[in-house]
Amino acid sequence: MIPGSFDYHRPKTVDEAVALLGQYGEEARAIAGGHSLIPMMKLRLAAPEHLIDLGKIEALRGISRDGDTIVIGATTTQAELIASPVIASNLPILIETAMLIADPQIRYVGTVGGNVANGDPGNDMPALMQCLGADYVLKGASGERSVAARDFYEAAYFTALEDGELLTSIRIPLPPAGCGWAYEKLKRKVGDYATAAAAVMLKLHGGACSFASIALTNVGDTPLLAAEAAEALVGSSLDKSAIDAAVAAAEAITNPASDGRGPAEYRTRMAGVMLRRAIARAKNRAA
Amino acid sequence: MNDMTVPREEREAKLEGMGCKRKRVEDVRFTQGKGNYVDDIKLKDMVFGDFVRSPYPHARVKSIDTSAAEALPGVLAVLTAETLKTVNLAWMPTLAGDVQMVLADGKVLFQNQEVAFVIAEDRYIAADAVDLVEVEYEELPVLVDPFKAMEPDAPVLREDLEGKTEGAHGARKHHNHIFEWTVGDSEATDLAFSKAEVTVKELFSYHRCHPCPLETCACVASMDKIKGELTLWGTFQAPHVVRTVASLLSTIPEHKIRVISPDIGGGFGNKVGVYPGYVCSIVGSIVLGRPVKWVEDRIENLSATAFARDYHMTTELAATAEGKITGLRCHVLADHGGFDACADPSKWPAGFFNIITGSYDIPTAHVAVDGVYTNKAPGGVAYRCSFRVTEAVYAMERAIDVLARKLNMDPAELRLKNFIRPEQFPYPSALGWEYDSGDYETAMRKAMETVDYAGLRAEQAEKRAAFERGETRELMGIGVSFFTEIVGAGPTRNCDILGIGMFDSCEIRIHPTGAAIARMGTISQGQGHQTTYAQILATELGIPADMIDIEEGDTDTAPYGLGTYGSRSTPVAGAATAMAARKIKAKAQMIAAHMLEVHEDDLEWDVDGFRVKGLPEKTASMKEICWAAYNNVPPNMEPGLEAVSYYDPPNMTYPFGAYICVMDIDVDTGAHKVRRFYALDDCGTRINPMIIEGQVHGGLTEGYAIAMGQEIAYDDMGNVTTASLMDFFLPTAVETPFWETDWTVTPSPHHPIGAKGVGESPNVGSVPCFSNAVNDAFAHLGVTHIQMPHDNWRIWRECKRLGLTG
């Protein structure tokens, strides 16, 4: 549990960080909260020769509203997210989810940007970002680009982030007014990654579901946007048959690993159970 | 002379003696981060050791190339089995009469087995060098399932034992067989079964788990080559035994070895055995002439140091139609891993498993235990239980529930019907123990009344009906367990470790001002010995506990003792404390008589000194007597006030308890909620109720973890899949249920202060209680037994099998 040796850099600006990442290429890794990266380094599953600490870059921190978009700086911690009035009034599902991540100590240090950039299917924020239709703003030597969370994840630990690129912020469009929301996560204990989890946003109009978005955590090697499941709900009164169809559609796209949380079959079923419960709670919250 | 004019109650309160909820004196340093653990020890020129470990569970080691590692700047040495052979230490004896490789000698038998030991100037260099050691392996077929160990064509694990048909505990039936241990009357038992009106039979597997102490195992070995003296600091639960073993293995004379256990961050049995890390550190220090520190990381601790349980117990009960148990039969398949490194008293290869008849008056019983080798880590320690007691209690307490189902009787009622009655004590059990004291029915009834057992059963019936009607997706389970522990090993006539009897010791010195120091043969790992021993002395000697220092863990100063495990500290060393104190008190009485110019028989003890009978104003307080011991002793008496006691207990002690658990199970996820957990413990005389409560809380939390998910699991290829705290279930405060504790007091008749030991009871008693609750939730559906651990997916699997969920 002792990492290999590395050089440590602490830039003060985004440009400096991007320059360092560019200079060292695949030998460099950005470090934010370190709560995913450092354990991997201790296990020597990651052995970066250069660590670029983002902690002193003020510009990467903070939460703001930009018209109909909420902007979250990459190094904003989970704790800051939880305490943010902007998030509480516009995107309370982020708080519900963050509260289910690890424990308070980890949430004081772990960042939202690190959580989404990490690429571990166990992370909770990526599926939520897919559910919300968020975009990630990436900056590299050749400039800035924006990648949708729904296009970002390729496989476990493989993302659209290129060597030399930094995630600077996450942009989340405000959901339709009156949306109901819920994030349901089954885990073995505090600090455990999900056995399965489901994020649901939905809107009711005259007793029928007029909008739905669903994504799943840790039941595949990437977060899973369950588009068909959402479609099964839209237009329905959220009756049992619609929900059954949504659950079946969601379960159909899962491909979980068998591990200590349970065999694949169980985890698939739990994705369904979490979805069912999330829909029920979201429905109750929908205006 | 008027110290004793203060009212009795005030003087008693000032002592903070037995029965007082005295705050733990240890916590002053622990809560401020000022403890002194092995890793806090820093010596001049100290270097660090780290292991190269095998990625394979079973493989031949074809070659080890250490040259690249040795070439790394800062690396001082790389030890392999070949190096250790030059000092005859490639293998070492285990506590169970087997031998164990220190470093892989030709092959490896479990994943993460120690293959080479790198010593470097610092930890980082050592870890880098570990990666540079090139080991060539040839994989061999792996044996994971103990039930396949004795198949004719099972792979041969222990080539060193080839052709040996006799082991340390008798005949070996197969190349992977270690021993068979039997006890009881098999003919009489067979007869009881053949005549029985009702019988039940079930395989209860108690899965492999691990004590996982907060602090991992560690040591610092420092060889002073000029003086020829070895000092060894380590996380040792039995420092004196380590000294003796180290002397026998290294041939350094025992008086030239000093073993020190500093503060220890939890042991629970994990720190009883001798590990390769200790041997390699000692050899390293001898070779280099510099202190060598070795500290395990969590993965190493969980995957390579001693596990617990892994007992597979086919258990049968015979009974009359009315529910009177007439016989018990049990066959155990015990998975010991690659080497038999069980930590039991030497003559007891299956520990005290023969306590399996439990709290019940069972006339005849028979037990057979077969130990086998598999490609798993060695161990088999008592994880907060006295030597296989928790396994035995689990089998009995599950079996009686299964019998209750078959008889269609309430499980609590069936227990009440079969309890050993108070007037039967001392009670000779069918499997050879003599229980000292107990009042089981009182304890059981108190538990049932407190939780309103009848009300709970009614609620359960309602809830089941609501489930049938589709109004809830939860099932309610009520778990009952009633355990009898056997602790305080033990009488030297049948308990020894490598030939050393399992007595324990206390040495007391009283200073002229009435302050005192007592040194013990035990060693606290969190049990609060410094606090409780002082309380025993305070009551026995009339000296305030705050004036008494307790010292343990340094073999240069402490009297020889067998250490702390198996709840033995209070039953054995606590008795030694009282006995030594009584020697001092006898001398104090003579000095008091001299001071007061009366005959000793004219004196009576009164809390903290003596009074002359009939003349209560004439007193000699202990404080005055202590002073007089150094200047005014009777003619022909030696001055001073000191005593030593080496206490050989006449019998074990038998604490017991009644536990009840109420649990709700979500059939759609298999998740559970412990709604209520009530634990009544009877540990005899209660020295410090607050410490007892703390011990009970800790043990219940461990028991909860074990029953509901904690395991050391291996996949089919022999890879350990639970070697970090991400996967090994350690509950946090959030998962931990709320504990209700209670007690009755049935003193041990043979113990000087009537105390029985409590450290392990909650682990022993709670595991079957949780498991019984889970099984009870499904009992109305015909379920007899669901194997532990009862984690979410396994419970869900059962729900699915029963058609309760999709």
Ligand SMILES: Cc1cc2nc3c(=O)[nH]c(=O)nc-3n(C[C@H](O)[C@H](O)[C@H](O)COP(=O)(O)OP(=O)(O)OC[C@H]3O[C@@H](n4cnc5c(N)ncnc54)[C@H](O)[C@@H]3O)c2cc1C
């Ligand atoms: C005990 C424990 C339990 C946990 N439980 C959960 C849980 O239940 N759910 C959950 O979601 N997470 C969990 N985590 C992970 C935690 O949330 C991490 O904090 C998070 O995954 C990573 O955030 P970080 O800021 O710590 O990132 P780091 O560990 O610093 O980085 C993670 C990865 O992202 C990269 N990175 C970080 N920031 C950027 C950036 N701005 N641009 C480009 N790349 C970047 C790093 O290079 C690295 O590869 C747990 C962690 C622990 C230790």
